Amino acid sequence: MVESRPAWPPAWPRALDPCYGAPLPGSYREAPEDFRVEEWLDFAPEGQGEHLWLWIEKRDITTAMVARELARICQVGARAVGYAGMKDRVAVTRQWFSVHLPGRATPPDLADRLSTDSVTLLAQARHPRKLKRGVHRGNHFHLRLTGRVVDDPRLVERWSWLCRHGVPNYVGPQRFGQDGRNLLRAADLLARGWRKRDDPQGMLLSAARSYLFNMQLATRVAQDSWRAPLEGEVAILDGTSSQFVVGALSDDLIDRAARLDIHPSGILWGQGESVAQGAARAAEREPLAANRPLCEGLERAGARLARRPLRLRLQSPQLEHEADGAIRLSFGLPPGAFATSVLREVIDHPTLNFQPASTQGDQGGATHASTVAVQ
Secondary structure: OOOOOOOOOOOOOOOOHHHHOOOOEOEOOOOHHHEEEEEEOOOOOOOOOOEEEEEEEEEOOOHHHHHHHHHHHHOOOHHHEEEOOOOOOOOEEEEEEEEEOOOOOOOOOHHHHHOOOOEEEEEEEEEOOOOOOOOOOEEEEEEEEEOHHHHOOOHHHHHHHHHHHOEEOOOOHHHHOHHHHHHHHHHHHHHHOOOHHHOOOOHHHHHHHHHHHHHHHHHHHHOOOOOOOOOOOEEEEOOOOOEEEOOOOOHHHHHHHHOOOEEEEEEEOOEOOOOOOHHHHHHHHHHHHHHHHHHHHHHHHOOEOEEEEOEEOOEEEEEEEOOOOOEEEEEEEOOOOOHHHHHOOOOEOHHHOOOOHHHOOOOOOOOOOOOOOOO
16 A cells, blocks of 8 residues: 555664564663764865864754854855764764865954854864765764663673674664654655755755665565675675675675675665666565655655665774763764664664654653754
8 A cells, every 4th residue: 555644653673672672771862971973084184275174072062053153253154164964962072164265364263252162173274175065984983871771681792793793774763853753744745846945955855765765674674684685686885885786696795794894775765777686676666665655756856866785884893881880882883874773773762763752751761852863
């Protein structure tokens, strides 16, 4: 049956529940300091150029708020300010910003005017080019867990399994808004006909594409086929955008998948044809059959078909026991990946489970503010 509006909340399974059962409840953000993020770049500013690059630490404030303040202080338009990705609000995060100042000196009081309880300027340098979205190598996270989950006797086993086998690359619940409102708004807008003026940042298009991707991934997780490629499907080389169509499943391909060198992929829906073949092509489309209105609306809106890995590899993962009984998880993720999708496999918290707001009583003894995606 084709649904005119997507179902919410969705029943997207966790990978570890069949082996270890549901994780115990707990908290992961009792204070912004419990959720630390640092952006990684593969390069450093060159020291000269029209763009002023600023290495900034922010606390309990959004990336967009910092960008607006930079534009105001430097007396430039919003488009003159660049950043590689949005970072969580309820967190302590470090990231680069750029401000286009052609022929202009750095405002002499910039550090003083920018510095508040929420923002600290750590370093600055010039560079010839604007900082663009998605150019960073990834983000590194330090997350503090408290509550019953720290006494889970199988927590270390769950974490070790994820380090060895990877994590389902679900788009996190923050992309869809409280009660899935971003998604439902997207469905209504796509049904009427998407217009950029109604969605200037593309947030609603992204919510629709993310929902369809998660539907594909959920089917593969339920089948326990999300870690290894199928014959004829498109595999993605870890840490890159390189893709290839899998032919016959050789021992070498199976070994590369086991080593997290390659990952199966799913579709971010839009115009264009998937190059997947045979049963793999059918497997991509079957989970989307009930959401044809979303697919057709995205095509009419001009979104282009793209791909996203079904699996994440944790980079430099660590689990540490702190003196006060809390547990700290540290790991790196590529751009566009969600730390909340990692946490969902090891801790039970209502903000991680795509539940409606009416059921989001805090299971870990602490409140949790809404967040924006880390990219």
